[in-house]
Amino acid sequence: MTAMRWLVRSGRRLTAPRARRLCAMPADDRPAPNGGAPRRGGAAAQSRAARGTRAIHQALPPPLRDAVDEFADHLARVRNRSAHTVRAYVTDVVSLLDHAARMGCVDVATVDLAVLRSWLARLRTAGAARTSLARRAASARVFSAWAHRSGLLPADVGAMLASPRAHRELPGVLRADQAAALVEAPGRLTGGDGVDDPLLSRDRALLELLYGTGVRVSEACGLNLADIDHGRRVIRVLGKGGRERAVPYGVPAQQALDDWVRHGRPTLAAPHSQDALFLGARGGRLNPTTARRIVGGYAEAADLPRTSPHGLRHSAATHLLEGGADLRAVQELLGHSSLASTQIYTHVSVERLRSAYRQAHPRA
Structure with missing residues (x-):
């Protein structure tokens, strides 16, 4: 089974080897400043999400799985994206292609605008926030454009994909x-x-x-x-x-x-x-x-x-x-x-x- 190509952190620089799993950074076990017990919820949630993405990726039909690998390498090698950015894109694209496979798509060429829209609709029904939907739609558009340029898609179907405008909420300012x-x-x-x-x-x-x-x-x-x-x-x-x-x-x-x-x-x-x-x-x-x-x-x-x-x-x-x-x-x-x-x-x-x-x- 083809291993998933992925980015790993090497010091502060990034390399793009063909790694066998998504990497989640370890949590520090340092106690909270107020003397409380260590809190691992965020890291544990990220680790569970990474494991879920790996499992879904491995279950994809080989042509779809290979497309994810090539897309990740493109983001890392050509676009010079950070590990965090590539991880976010790949997580979204794996979710999209998993949905496409469930709709009968066996390769990227069979993914059309209806598949993209039904994927977003399913996420919206599941309670995804507007910001999450906007980000996932953006990931789908980037993937579609790349797949079209690479000859995997006959047309850039993502170019017509609309998404809800995310409300930009700024964090509070301390005095x-x-x-x-x-x-x-x-x-x-x-x-x-x-x-x-x-x-x-x-x-x-x-x-x-x-x-x-x-x-x-x-x-x-x-x-x-x-x-x-x-x-x-x-x-x-x-x-x-x-x-x-x-x-x-x-x-x-x-x-x-x-x-x-x-x-x-x-x-x-x-x-x-x-x-x-x-x-x-x-x-x-x-x-x-x-x-x-x-x-x-x-x-x-x-x-x-x-x-x-x-x-x-x-x-x-x-x-x-x-x-x-x-x-x-x-x-x-x-x-x-x-x-x-x-x-x-x-x-x-x-x-x-x-x-x-x-x-x-x-x-x-």
Whole structure:
């Protein structure tokens, strides 16, 4: 039986070997900051989903299964998509082709617009959210376009596939004092006399970096020691599509990173740590699922509004704009390929707009 070709993470770079299974990143068994038991729900759910996708993939008719493998390789090798992005596309396409097979399709050439529409209708009936339906429809369109270019489909049937417009919900923005309370929370757990526990040292550095730079959680977890320029206070970030950018950080983040690299990291480091900047409790590279749990746990422990790494990114961008930063500069810092992606943060910069209104409008 043909093995599924898949992306695996090799350090912070991605390679595209023919792997035999979907890989789900391990969960860190670190306790929550408030002393609670480790929470594994997110990682366990991802692992179950990965196992389900593998089983469905293996049960597909060989022509459909081979098409999934070739599509995954195309995304990895030609489009240079990240492992996370490829995994999302493949999960959706496996679901689509499983539905197509149940409707009697034995190869990609027999998949038509009616199959795509009935697949979305089944998902909608099962209770899928509008955002999920929109994403899956987008995956179907990308797969259809690729299959047509590859000669597997006589026509690009996905080009006519409509999908519900997803409501774009932005995460809540922390006030500057709330963000400061969050990033300082690990230090308070030691009584304020220095961070001596390696996990607290890591958490402090992670929180300072996420808020201080606005990087994505996947970008932070993908950092290597060599990506930190301590002298210039700049990190080299590998963003979406393999695009690199340099992002500056401030003195608090520098102090936290220095403490972590010099004192905390050596305690957790293991042979398999390689060059990873942030490590889990077992010495492996910290994964985004654990990083999200860390941020949420400290917010809860500090009695702050619920937030996430993306919430910190959103807060950082909003505070930059409210402080008068140029929109283009914020776009560069965040790694947005389009200015339109950055402009969404201006919608919540109410205080900045009010200030400009009071200063400029004669009737203010």
